[in-house]
Amino acid sequence: MKNLGQMMKQAQEMQQRMGEMQERLASAEVAGQSGGGLVKVTMSGKGDVKAVAIDPSLAKPEEIEVLEDLVLAAVNDARAKMEQYAAEQMKEITGGLELPGGFKLPF
Numbered sequence: 001m002k003n004l005g006q007m008m009k010q011a012q013e014m015q016q017r018m019g020e021m022q023e024r025l026a027s028a029e030v031a032g033q034s035g036g037g038l039v040k041v042t043m044s045g046k047g048d049v050k051a052v053a054i055d056p057s058l059a060k061p062e063e064i065e066v067l068e069d070l071v072l073a074a075v076n077d078a079r080a081k082m083e084q085y086a087a088e089q090m091k092e093i094t095g096g097l098e099l100p101g102g103f104k105l106p107f
Contacts, residue, residue: 032078
């Protein structure tokens with residue numbers, strides 16, 4: 001029974017650390033960019049785009065398609081960085097233990 005009690009305590013500690021990690025993720029922000037920094041996107045830990053900054057040199061009607069592609073690339077860059085940040089936070093909590101296949105964080 002002593003092992004069961006210890007396992008329950010560890011599970012509660014893990015749950016608390018997961019809650020803390022989720023709070024850190026919710027308040028975290030990352031910036032993605034494309035076009036050598038001409039387009040920048042700031043994204044929250046929940047995956048919400050918070051800000052988009054576009055260099056004025058791209059605001060030409062004949063460059064709209066390029067601008068659209070750069071915004072898309074910057075959003076994808078920010079999302080990848082947030083996923084990496086979340087994975088690092090999870091690794092810290094689990095002590096490097098790999099998550100089962102298909103397990104995703106809450107976004």
